Amino acid sequence: MIKVIHRTKHTLLKNVLLFSAIFVPFLFVSGCGDRIEINDLAIVTAAAIDKSDNGQVELAIEIVVPKSIGSSQGARGGDGGQATTVRSKKGDNLSDALSKLQADLPRKVFWGSCKVFIFGEGIAKDGIQDHLDFLVRDPLPRERAYVFVSEGEAKPFIRHEVPIERNPAEMIREITVRGSVIGVTLMELDEMMANEDYSANLPYLTIKEEETSDGTLSELPNINGTAMFRKDKMVGVLTESTTRGLLWLKDRIKEATINMTPENVTGDISMTQIKSKVNLTPKISGGEWIMMIKVKTEGVVVQNSTVLNLDDPKQVKLIEKAFGKQIENRMRKAIEESQGMKVDAAHFGKEFHRKYPKQWKKVKNHWEEEVFPEVKVEFVIDAHIRSRGFVDKSIRERGSGK
Amino acid sequence: MIRNSKKLLKNKGPKQQSVTDQNTKSQETLQKDFQQNVNMFRSIYLDCSDVIFRSFRIFGQMDAMIIYIEGLTDTDLLDWNVLSPLMKMEADEAEPPGIDWIKNHLSISDTKKVNLVADCIESISAGRPILLLEGELYALSFGLTKFEKRSIDEPEAEKVIRGPRGGFIESLQVNTSLLRRIIKSPAMKIKTMTIGEYSKTSVSLIYIEGIVSPPLIEEMESRLKRIKIDGVLESEYIEEMIEDNPYSPFPQFLSTERPDVVSASLLEGRAAILTDGTPFALIAPVSFFTMLQAPDDYYDRYIIRTLIRWLRFVFLFAALVFPALYVAITTFHQEMIPDALLISIAAARENVPFPAFVEVLLMELMLEALREAGVRLPNQVGSAVSIVGALVIGQASVQAGLVSAPMVIVVATTGIASFMIPRYMFGYSIRMLRFPLIILASVSGLLGIMLGILAIVIHLSGLRSFGAPYLGPLAPLKTSDLKDVLWRAPMWKMDTRPHFNKETNINRQAPHQEPGPERGGRD
Numbered sequence A: 001m002i003k004v005i006h007r008t009k010h011t012l013l014k015n016v017l018l019f020s021a022i023f024v025p026f027l028f029v030s031g032c033g034d035r036i037e038i039n040d041l042a043i044v045t046a047a048a049i050d051k052s053d054n055g056q057v058e059l060a061i062e063i064v065v066p067k068s069i070g071s072s073q074g075a076r077g078g079d080g081g082q083a084t085t086v087r088s089k090k091g092d093n094l095s096d097a098l099s100k101l102q103a104d105l106p107r108k109v110f111w112g113s114c115k116v117f118i119f120g121e122g123i124a125k126d127g128i129q130d131h132l133d134f135l136v137r138d139p140l141p142r143e144r145a146y147v148f149v150s151e152g153e154a155k156p157f158i159r160h161e162v163p164i165e166r167n168p169a170e171m172i173r174e175i176t177v178r179g180s181v182i183g184v185t186l187m188e189l190d191e192m193m194a195n196e197d198y199s200a201n202l203p204y205l206t207i208k209e210e211e212t213s214d215g216t217l218s219e220l221p222n223i224n225g226t227a228m229f230r231k232d233k234m235v236g237v238l239t240e241s242t243t244r245g246l247l248w249l250k251d252r253i254k255e256a257t258i259n260m261t262p263e264n265v266t267g268d269i270s271m272t273q274i275k276s277k278v279n280l281t282p283k284i285s286g287g288e289w290i291m292m293i294k295v296k297t298e299g300v301v302v303q304n305s306t307v308l309n310l311d312d313p314k315q316v317k318l319i320e321k322a323f324g325k326q327i328e329n330r331m332r333k334a335i336e337e338s339q340g341m342k343v344d345a346a347h348f349g350k351e352f353h354r355k356y357p358k359q360w361k362k363v364k365n366h367w368e369e370e371v372f373p374e375v376k377v378e379f380v381i382d383a384h385i386r387s388r389g390f391v392d393k394s395i396r397e398r399g400s401g402k
Numbered sequence B: 001m002i003r004n005s006k007k008l009l010k011n012k013g014p015k016q017q018s019v020t021d022q023n024t025k026s027q028e029t030l031q032k033d034f035q036q037n038v039n040m041f042r043s044i045y046l047d048c049s050d051v052i053f054r055s056f057r058i059f060g061q062m063d064a065m066i067i068y069i070e071g072l073t074d075t076d077l078l079d080w081n082v083l084s085p086l087m088k089m090e091a092d093e094a095e096p097p098g099i100d101w102i103k104n105h106l107s108i109s110d111t112k113k114v115n116l117v118a119d120c121i122e123s124i125s126a127g128r129p130i131l132l133l134e135g136e137l138y139a140l141s142f143g144l145t146k147f148e149k150r151s152i153d154e155p156e157a158e159k160v161i162r163g164p165r166g167g168f169i170e171s172l173q174v175n176t177s178l179l180r181r182i183i184k185s186p187a188m189k190i191k192t193m194t195i196g197e198y199s200k201t202s203v204s205l206i207y208i209e210g211i212v213s214p215p216l217i218e219e220m221e222s223r224l225k226r227i228k229i230d231g232v233l234e235s236e237y238i239e240e241m242i243e244d245n246p247y248s249p250f251p252q253f254l255s256t257e258r259p260d261v262v263s264a265s266l267l268e269g270r271a272a273i274l275t276d277g278t279p280f281a282l283i284a285p286v287s288f289f290t291m292l293q294a295p296d297d298y299y300d301r302y303i304i305r306t307l308i309r310w311l312r313f314v315f316l317f318a319a320l321v322f323p324a325l326y327v328a329i330t331t332f333h334q335e336m337i338p339d340a341l342l343i344s345i346a347a348a349r350e351n352v353p354f355p356a357f358v359e360v361l362l363m364e365l366m367l368e369a370l371r372e373a374g375v376r377l378p379n380q381v382g383s384a385v386s387i388v389g390a391l392v393i394g395q396a397s398v399q400a401g402l403v404s405a406p407m408v409i410v411v412a413t414t415g416i417a418s419f420m421i422p423r424y425m426f427g428y429s430i431r432m433l434r435f436p437l438i439i440l441a442s443v444s445g446l447l448g449i450m451l452g453i454l455a456i457v458i459h460l461s462g463l464r465s466f467g468a469p470y471l472g473p474l475a476p477l478k479t480s481d482l483k484d485v486l487w488r489a490p491m492w493k494m495d496t497r498p499h500f501n502k503e504t505n506i507n508r509q510a511p512h513q514e515p516g517p518e519r520g521g522r523d
Helices: A011-030 A096-105 A121-126 A128-138 A167-179 A186-194 A240-249 A313-341 A350-356 A355-375 A396-402 B002-023 B035-043 B075-089 B097-106 B117-125 B172-182 B214-224 B235-242 B259-267 B302-331 B340-348 B355-374 B379-399 B403-417 B422-461 B479-484
Strands: A039-050 A057-064 A084-093 A109-110 A116-119 A147-148 A203-211 A215-228 A233-238 A254-258 A268-284 A288-304 A377-387 B051-058 B061-067 B112-115 B130-132 B139-142 B187-195 B203-210 B253-258 B271-277 B281-284
Touching: A011 A350, A039 A121, A039 A167, A039 A350, A039 B340, A057 A096, A057 A116, A084 A096, A096 A109, A096 A128, A096 B002, A116 A121, A121 A147, A121 A233, A121 B271, A128 A186, A128 B075, A147 A167, A147 A186, A147 A215, A186 B253, A203 A233, A215 A240, A215 B117, A233 A240, A233 A313, A240 A254, A240 A268, A240 A313, A254 A313, A254 B235, A268 A313, A268 A350, A268 A377, A288 A350, A313 A355, A313 A377, A396 B051, B035 B051, B035 B061, B035 B097, B035 B117, B035 B130, B051 B075, B061 B075, B061 B117, B097 B112, B097 B130, B112 B340, B117 B130, B172 B187, B172 B259, B172 B271, B187 B214, B203 B214, B203 B259, B214 B235, B214 B271, B235 B253, B235 B281, B259 B281, B302 B403, B302 B422, B340 B403, B355 B379, B355 B403, B355 B422, B379 B403, B379 B422, B403 B422
Parallel strands: A039 A109, A039 A116, A116 A147, A147 A203, A288 A377
Antiparallel strands: A039 A057, A057 A084, A203 A215, A215 A233, A254 A268, A268 A288, B051 B061, B061 B130, B112 B139, B130 B139, B187 B203, B203 B271, B253 B281, B271 B281
16 A cells, blocks of 8 residues: 655754754864865875985985976976976984975875885885884875885985886886886785795886987986895895796796797797796705795797797797796796895795794794705796797798708 | 835735635526526626627527637637527427527537536636526537647657657647547546636546556545645646655656656556646656656667666766765865876866865856756857857866866766756756755765765655655665666566555566567467
8 A cells, every 4th residue: 555644844844953963063073174175285106215314214205296297278288397396304213204394395295196115225224114114004105005125325216307107106116017026015015024934025226327319328217126125124136137036936927028048959039928827835854945846837939040840849848848947047046046145035934834834933033044045946847838929930940941 | 106015915815815715606506597697707707808708599589698718719610510500590399499409409529518607617718618598507518629739749858769759738638638549548547627726727637547556546636636726837836736745855756748758657557647738747656766767768679778777877976976076085085086197187276276166166056057048048049158158168267277177077077967867857956966965075075975975865765756665666675676777677578567556456468478489479
């Protein structure tokens, strides 16, 4: 049955009273406190943290200057103004420096768009834990921002004018996202620091000189290797090629082209790895700590300057072997170098901890110093060629064939 | 002067009362005395120059008088079929001439005997001429109504790409005939009553017996009869007098100019109210989702129409909250904006002197003003308004730095979104409600928007349209009715009618009618 509700005369009054009882106090209580217009924000895109005199830190931030980005007419702002500007202040710690920075800025510092934090080498060697505390404790800096260590001072790195991208921060971040380096976010760094099994490593920035179109040299920030940390102190740098080995080992590689020369052949073959899976299996036998590294990988041949015929399974085997060897060499180098630095960059400790918790307990206090450098590594590599591209034999071979 | 007019106003109340009393002397009947009757009508229609009194003699001996209103009656037919035969008739010796004899000898299909004076007046007002006869207690009323009316056009506000193009016009008779042309079953009932003390407007309550729930019709009839008003010029007059919650911003009737929409609603078990003098029919009970169903939805492939319906839902939401979201996010939650967009907005806003809230309010009010101005203006001037709107308000204000370009996009999107709502009146409600949401958003960001939406949803949950929950069939949930709400099920799937009146015939069609080649001929 349809029920028809006859409203009483007081409904309106009741509704109005109810509504005002809920909403009117709410209007006063909230009081527009957090309200801030976008053009009152100083949008930070990158922050550089450096060591200063007398144990102070210097915080430099790269701020977007909206008015130079482009007027509302749609035209680009012209070459006159940089799209960003850098301000810096020294302070006892990060928050102190920041509050001094804020005091001098006409706009409120906005961390929401800051995706890049760079620690200078000096401060990284002294330890970054205390500074990290501010970055992860304060709700404003993004936990998904990337952290880097720079060669020398960090501040110049956010000052450079860069081609292609809008600003240096954007450029550094985009390179990281592309996957040819291990990007480490604030959150990941925090986890690494807090974890007893392994130490942190951060991408290492250097300045590279590149020739610009008008022939002059310009300095560009460039990710070049990995800064290795033991606990929170930086102890060394892995070179770029070793870093790639580490990337393979950590399964973080997204795109890699490998050049190799198979045995007893002249010329070389380039392959792009398209799939890679790394399995770490720890083993303790007779007091010897061994790490079994199983790699399953597939690649596509992109260039072939040898006489090998890719339609011949035997010759393909040869290439696959060389491919596997190449990967093994890279990984081995990365492990050896990190063992030399006594930094467990590939996080072997985590695997041992999982499989041998009891043995781990005994060594956990001197894992990186004593046990890790002695860990033996064994490789089982399963490399395959998925595709040979559009041609079978190389041009040279086809030309001389008949 | 002013004082006098005030006095007049004061006196209006009781005076009106007395006129009303005079009009409601409904039980008075015609008298035997012909002259007395004529005098009475002459006094009733004193100073009504459009009322024609034509006296003549039947058989050269019997006094008679025809009363009709000029322009409402087909005088050709009256002359040929009433006056001419009566005047030329020779008295039949055998039978004494009387009203029944005359009635039987006039070739007019619609002829009624009326006895009450009130009925006579109603008949004359409706364009039916009255024939008064000497010595008779009854008068004859002939169905010779004819007046100028508009042709049947496609409704301007409810156009369809595919579907019937006819729309209602201002004549109730034509409108009911349009409905009868669609639903031919005698189960479709049309109950007509007169509302309006002076306008005497005919209002028809239309429903299909056996589909509609009887209590609904009882309730509607009693609410219609409760109306005491001087005139009904449009169905909105009726709507406001009988709706469930008069303080709600949401329409509780579906108003439409389309006979096919009315028929579809009747078939779903709803009732329609047609008002003479307006092409707009009222349909009840309706729900929130009825307002989002366009006639096109049923005249095109269901897959496409389902997608379009979803698009409509999205834009309904956009029309309601988009500007509020913009204000909330740009002034409270900048972290939610992607970096590149944030920087573009910052760059665009750099020279804008107003806070985002004022900017939004300015532009939204401008949009509403433009829309309202566009409705009023004649077509020739209408294009000028759109030029002024697009160029001056849009481009120039951005170039002058009064508002930012993203804001223009937000406002324009909202405008387009609000016009996607198929029911214009419902679109008004949504458009109106976005203003409080903008204010709430500027006071406390997303929290404010949530509270605003919450308040709207609470209101909607309590709202009923003639007893049917306004949020039905979503709340209370009736899953089988969702077939015409969240998506548009194919015709062969719509086996049941909406469940808001479940005591009547719920089955719309035979089940399992999914077509396929193997069914041809065998089933």
